[in-house]
Amino acid sequence: MEKINAIAALSALGQETRLDVFRMLMRAGPGGVAAGDLAERLGVRSNTLSTHLAVLVRAGLIASEREGRTILYRADFDGTRALIGFLVGDCCADRPELCAPFITGLSGALPAKAGS
Protein backbone atom coordinates (compact mmCIF):
# COMPACT_ATOMS: atom_id res chain seq x y z
CA MET A 1 0.00 0.00 0.00
CA GLU A 2 1.29 3.42 -0.96
CA LYS A 3 1.53 6.19 1.55
CA ILE A 4 -1.17 8.20 -0.16
CA ASN A 5 -3.58 5.29 0.08
CA ALA A 6 -2.74 4.82 3.74
CA ILE A 7 -3.49 8.48 4.40
CA ALA A 8 -6.83 8.15 2.65
CA ALA A 9 -7.71 5.06 4.65
CA LEU A 10 -6.57 6.44 7.98
CA SER A 11 -8.34 9.76 7.61
CA ALA A 12 -11.43 7.94 6.39
CA LEU A 13 -11.53 5.90 9.59
CA GLY A 14 -10.62 8.88 11.73
CA GLN A 15 -14.19 10.15 11.71
CA GLU A 16 -16.81 8.76 14.05
CA THR A 17 -19.63 8.12 11.62
CA ARG A 18 -17.32 6.47 9.11
CA LEU A 19 -15.66 4.34 11.76
CA ASP A 20 -19.11 3.24 12.90
CA VAL A 21 -20.04 2.35 9.35
CA PHE A 22 -16.84 0.41 8.86
CA ARG A 23 -17.23 -1.54 12.07
CA MET A 24 -20.84 -2.33 11.32
CA LEU A 25 -19.90 -3.64 7.91
CA MET A 26 -17.05 -5.68 9.34
CA ARG A 27 -19.47 -7.26 11.77
CA ALA A 28 -22.10 -7.76 9.11
CA GLY A 29 -19.71 -9.92 7.16
CA PRO A 30 -19.58 -10.66 3.44
CA GLY A 31 -23.35 -10.37 3.06
CA GLY A 32 -23.12 -6.61 3.38
CA VAL A 33 -25.76 -4.09 4.42
CA ALA A 34 -27.97 -1.86 2.30
CA ALA A 35 -27.24 1.87 2.44
CA GLY A 36 -30.72 2.57 3.78
CA ASP A 37 -30.33 0.03 6.58
CA LEU A 38 -27.01 1.57 7.55
CA ALA A 39 -28.57 5.02 7.66
CA GLU A 40 -31.41 3.83 9.85
CA ARG A 41 -29.26 1.78 12.20
CA LEU A 42 -26.78 4.59 12.67
CA GLY A 43 -29.32 7.40 12.76
CA VAL A 44 -27.70 9.33 9.93
CA ARG A 45 -29.39 11.09 7.05
CA SER A 46 -29.10 9.19 3.82
CA ASN A 47 -27.37 11.97 1.95
CA THR A 48 -24.84 12.48 4.70
CA LEU A 49 -24.21 8.77 4.90
CA SER A 50 -23.82 8.60 1.16
CA THR A 51 -20.90 10.99 1.19
CA HIS A 52 -19.27 9.05 4.01
CA LEU A 53 -19.74 5.79 2.12
CA ALA A 54 -18.12 7.37 -0.93
CA VAL A 55 -15.10 8.34 1.16
CA LEU A 56 -14.75 4.81 2.47
CA VAL A 57 -15.07 3.36 -1.02
CA ARG A 58 -12.40 5.72 -2.35
CA ALA A 59 -10.20 4.66 0.53
CA GLY A 60 -10.57 1.03 -0.50
CA LEU A 61 -12.07 0.02 2.84
CA ILE A 62 -15.54 -0.92 1.64
CA ALA A 63 -17.12 -1.90 -1.65
CA SER A 64 -20.59 -1.47 -3.09
CA GLU A 65 -22.79 -3.50 -5.36
CA ARG A 66 -26.23 -2.69 -6.60
CA GLU A 67 -28.87 -5.21 -5.62
CA GLY A 68 -32.02 -4.20 -7.41
CA ARG A 69 -33.25 -0.97 -5.96
CA THR A 70 -30.87 -0.97 -3.05
CA ILE A 71 -27.10 -0.79 -2.94
CA LEU A 72 -25.26 -3.21 -0.72
CA TYR A 73 -22.09 -2.14 1.04
CA ARG A 74 -19.63 -4.60 2.44
CA ALA A 75 -16.24 -4.35 4.08
CA ASP A 76 -13.27 -4.73 1.76
CA PHE A 77 -11.12 -7.21 3.60
CA ASP A 78 -8.20 -6.95 1.23
CA GLY A 79 -8.11 -3.20 1.64
CA THR A 80 -8.36 -3.51 5.38
CA ARG A 81 -5.56 -6.02 5.49
CA ALA A 82 -3.47 -3.74 3.31
CA LEU A 83 -3.95 -0.91 5.78
CA ILE A 84 -2.97 -3.05 8.75
CA GLY A 85 -0.06 -4.37 6.75
CA PHE A 86 1.05 -0.81 6.10
CA LEU A 87 0.90 0.06 9.77
CA VAL A 88 2.70 -3.04 10.87
CA GLY A 89 5.11 -3.41 7.99
CA ASP A 90 5.90 -0.16 6.28
CA CYS A 91 6.08 1.85 9.46
CA CYS A 92 8.73 -0.50 10.81
CA ALA A 93 10.44 -1.23 7.52
CA ASP A 94 13.96 -0.88 8.78
CA ARG A 95 13.42 -2.51 12.13
CA PRO A 96 11.43 -5.70 11.86
CA GLU A 97 12.57 -6.66 15.34
CA LEU A 98 10.56 -3.75 16.69
CA CYS A 99 7.44 -4.99 14.96
CA ALA A 100 7.62 -8.52 16.26
CA PRO A 101 5.72 -7.61 19.43
CA PHE A 102 2.88 -6.27 17.33
CA ILE A 103 2.35 -9.62 15.74
CA THR A 104 3.06 -11.84 18.69
CA GLY A 105 0.87 -9.68 20.90
CA LEU A 106 -1.93 -9.48 18.41
CA SER A 107 -3.65 -12.68 19.38
CA GLY A 108 -4.35 -11.06 22.72
CA ALA A 109 -6.37 -8.39 20.98
CA LEU A 110 -8.79 -10.97 19.65
CA PRO A 111 -11.68 -12.26 21.73
CA ALA A 112 -10.38 -15.72 20.95
CA LYS A 113 -13.67 -17.34 21.71
CA ALA A 114 -13.39 -19.44 18.59
CA GLY A 115 -11.45 -22.24 20.26
CA SER A 116 -7.80 -22.44 19.23
Next chain:
Amino acid sequence: MEKINAIAALSALGQETRLDVFRMLMRAGPGGVAAGDLAERLGVRSNTLSTHLAVLVRAGLIASEREGRTILYRADFDGTRALIGFLVGDCCADRPELCAPFITGLSGALPAKAGS
Protein backbone atom coordinates in the same frame (compact mmCIF):
# COMPACT_ATOMS: atom_id res chain seq x y z
CA MET B 1 -8.60 0.98 23.31
CA GLU B 2 -11.81 2.98 23.35
CA LYS B 3 -13.42 4.10 20.15
CA ILE B 4 -12.72 7.74 20.91
CA ASN B 5 -9.02 7.01 21.28
CA ALA B 6 -9.01 5.07 18.04
CA ILE B 7 -10.59 8.01 16.23
CA ALA B 8 -7.97 10.34 17.65
CA ALA B 9 -5.16 8.03 16.58
CA LEU B 10 -6.55 7.34 13.12
CA SER B 11 -7.26 10.96 12.31
CA ALA B 12 -3.85 11.90 13.67
CA LEU B 13 -2.19 9.52 11.23
CA GLY B 14 -4.50 10.51 8.38
CA GLN B 15 -2.48 13.63 7.68
CA GLU B 16 0.67 13.53 5.59
CA THR B 17 3.01 15.50 7.81
CA ARG B 18 1.96 13.63 10.93
CA LEU B 19 2.24 10.27 9.21
CA ASP B 20 5.73 11.24 8.08
CA VAL B 21 6.63 12.22 11.62
CA PHE B 22 5.26 8.99 13.00
CA ARG B 23 7.09 6.83 10.49
CA MET B 24 10.32 8.69 11.06
CA LEU B 25 10.03 8.17 14.80
CA MET B 26 9.19 4.51 14.34
CA ARG B 27 12.31 4.10 12.24
CA ALA B 28 14.41 6.13 14.64
CA GLY B 29 13.62 3.65 17.40
CA PRO B 30 13.59 4.14 21.14
CA GLY B 31 16.34 6.76 21.01
CA GLY B 32 13.92 9.29 19.62
CA VAL B 33 14.57 12.44 17.61
CA ALA B 34 14.69 16.07 18.71
CA ALA B 35 11.87 18.32 17.55
CA GLY B 36 14.31 20.53 15.70
CA ASP B 37 15.85 17.60 13.85
CA LEU B 38 12.40 16.42 12.82
CA ALA B 39 11.52 19.87 11.54
CA GLU B 40 14.70 20.08 9.51
CA ARG B 41 14.50 16.57 8.09
CA LEU B 42 10.88 16.99 7.08
CA GLY B 43 11.18 20.57 5.90
CA VAL B 44 8.47 21.85 8.21
CA ARG B 45 8.51 25.02 10.29
CA SER B 46 9.09 24.37 13.93
CA ASN B 47 5.85 25.94 15.09
CA THR B 48 3.80 23.98 12.57
CA LEU B 49 5.56 20.78 13.52
CA SER B 50 4.96 21.53 17.18
CA THR B 51 1.21 21.50 16.73
CA HIS B 52 1.40 18.24 14.79
CA LEU B 53 3.55 16.71 17.50
CA ALA B 54 1.00 17.77 20.10
CA VAL B 55 -1.74 16.02 18.13
CA LEU B 56 0.28 12.81 17.96
CA VAL B 57 1.04 12.98 21.68
CA ARG B 58 -2.62 13.49 22.53
CA ALA B 59 -3.42 10.50 20.34
CA GLY B 60 -1.01 8.37 22.34
CA LEU B 61 1.14 7.55 19.33
CA ILE B 62 4.30 9.34 20.39
CA ALA B 63 5.78 10.61 23.63
CA SER B 64 8.11 13.45 24.50
CA GLU B 65 10.85 13.97 27.01
CA ARG B 66 12.94 17.02 27.59
CA GLU B 67 16.65 16.46 27.11
CA GLY B 68 18.40 19.59 28.24
CA ARG B 69 17.55 22.33 25.80
CA THR B 70 15.93 20.07 23.24
CA ILE B 71 12.85 17.88 23.48
CA LEU B 72 13.08 14.31 22.28
CA TYR B 73 10.13 12.66 20.64
CA ARG B 74 9.83 8.92 20.30
CA ALA B 75 7.20 6.54 19.03
CA ASP B 76 4.86 5.13 21.65
CA PHE B 77 4.91 1.44 20.89
CA ASP B 78 2.19 0.56 23.35
CA GLY B 79 -0.14 3.12 21.85
CA THR B 80 0.65 1.93 18.37
CA ARG B 81 0.03 -1.65 19.32
CA ALA B 82 -3.25 -0.62 20.92
CA LEU B 83 -4.34 1.00 17.69
CA ILE B 84 -3.48 -2.04 15.62
CA GLY B 85 -5.17 -4.19 18.23
CA PHE B 86 -8.28 -2.07 17.89
CA LEU B 87 -8.32 -2.44 14.14
CA VAL B 88 -7.72 -6.15 14.21
CA GLY B 89 -9.66 -7.04 17.29
CA ASP B 90 -12.47 -4.65 18.05
CA CYS B 91 -13.51 -4.23 14.46
CA CYS B 92 -13.98 -7.98 14.16
CA ALA B 93 -15.19 -8.59 17.70
CA ASP B 94 -18.04 -10.85 16.78
CA ARG B 95 -16.27 -12.73 14.05
CA PRO B 96 -12.78 -13.75 15.01
CA GLU B 97 -12.73 -16.18 12.13
CA LEU B 98 -12.80 -13.18 9.77
CA CYS B 99 -9.78 -11.69 11.43
CA ALA B 100 -7.62 -14.75 11.26
CA PRO B 101 -6.38 -13.90 7.75
CA PHE B 102 -5.17 -10.56 9.07
CA ILE B 103 -2.86 -12.22 11.48
CA THR B 104 -1.77 -15.16 9.39
CA GLY B 105 -1.12 -12.89 6.43
CA LEU B 106 0.70 -10.30 8.45
CA SER B 107 4.11 -11.88 8.34
CA GLY B 108 4.08 -11.24 4.63
CA ALA B 109 3.84 -7.54 5.26
CA LEU B 110 7.14 -7.55 7.06
CA PRO B 111 10.43 -7.35 5.24
CA ALA B 112 11.49 -10.35 7.31
CA LYS B 113 15.15 -9.73 6.65
CA ALA B 114 15.99 -10.36 10.29
CA GLY B 115 16.61 -14.07 9.98
CA SER B 116 14.59 -16.51 12.08
Next chain:
DNA sequence: TTATCTTTTCCATGATTCGAGAATTATCGA
Protein backbone atom coordinates in the same frame (compact mmCIF):
# COMPACT_ATOMS: atom_id res chain seq x y z
C1' DT C 1 21.70 38.71 35.02
C1' DT C 2 22.24 38.62 30.11
C1' DA C 3 22.55 36.32 25.76
C1' DT C 4 21.39 32.44 23.10
C1' DC C 5 19.15 28.33 21.65
C1' DT C 6 15.06 25.36 21.34
C1' DT C 7 10.40 24.73 21.47
C1' DT C 8 5.85 26.10 22.32
C1' DT C 9 1.85 29.26 22.38
C1' DC C 10 -0.89 32.96 20.41
C1' DC C 11 -3.23 34.73 16.60
C1' DA C 12 -4.84 35.46 11.89
C1' DT C 13 -5.75 33.50 7.34
C1' DG C 14 -6.84 30.27 3.79
C1' DA C 15 -8.37 25.63 2.93
C1' DT C 16 -10.87 21.61 4.05
C1' DT C 17 -14.60 19.02 6.16
C1' DC C 18 -19.18 17.96 8.01
C1' DG C 19 -23.94 17.96 7.91
C1' DA C 20 -28.43 19.01 5.87
C1' DG C 21 -32.01 20.53 2.44
C1' DA C 22 -33.19 20.25 -2.31
C1' DA C 23 -32.81 18.28 -6.65
C1' DT C 24 -31.35 14.36 -9.56
C1' DT C 25 -30.53 9.59 -11.03
C1' DA C 26 -31.70 4.65 -10.99
C1' DT C 27 -34.75 0.80 -10.31
C1' DC C 28 -39.03 -1.65 -9.86
C1' DG C 29 -44.11 -2.46 -10.13
C1' DA C 30 -48.60 -1.33 -12.13
Next chain:
DNA sequence: TCGATAATTCTCGAATCATGGAAAAGATAA
Protein backbone atom coordinates in the same frame (compact mmCIF):
# COMPACT_ATOMS: atom_id res chain seq x y z
C1' DT D 1 -45.46 5.86 -19.06
C1' DC D 2 -46.42 6.95 -14.29
C1' DG D 3 -45.65 6.70 -9.44
C1' DA D 4 -43.01 5.08 -5.58
C1' DT D 5 -38.74 3.76 -3.49
C1' DA D 6 -33.58 4.02 -2.85
C1' DA D 7 -29.49 6.33 -3.24
C1' DT D 8 -26.57 9.88 -4.96
C1' DT D 9 -25.20 14.56 -6.29
C1' DC D 10 -25.45 19.55 -5.77
C1' DT D 11 -24.93 23.40 -2.92
C1' DC D 12 -24.19 26.11 1.06
C1' DG D 13 -23.41 27.58 5.99
C1' DA D 14 -20.86 26.38 10.10
C1' DA D 15 -17.11 24.33 12.07
C1' DT D 16 -12.59 22.51 12.04
C1' DC D 17 -7.87 22.19 10.47
C1' DA D 18 -3.18 23.50 8.53
C1' DT D 19 0.14 26.94 8.18
C1' DG D 20 3.19 30.68 9.33
C1' DG D 21 4.65 35.12 11.60
C1' DA D 22 5.41 36.99 16.07
C1' DA D 23 5.99 36.56 20.79
C1' DA D 24 6.58 33.87 25.00
C1' DA D 25 8.51 30.10 27.84
C1' DG D 26 12.15 26.87 29.31
C1' DA D 27 17.04 25.71 29.58
C1' DT D 28 21.99 26.43 29.21
C1' DA D 29 26.34 29.09 29.33
C1' DA D 30 29.07 33.11 30.30
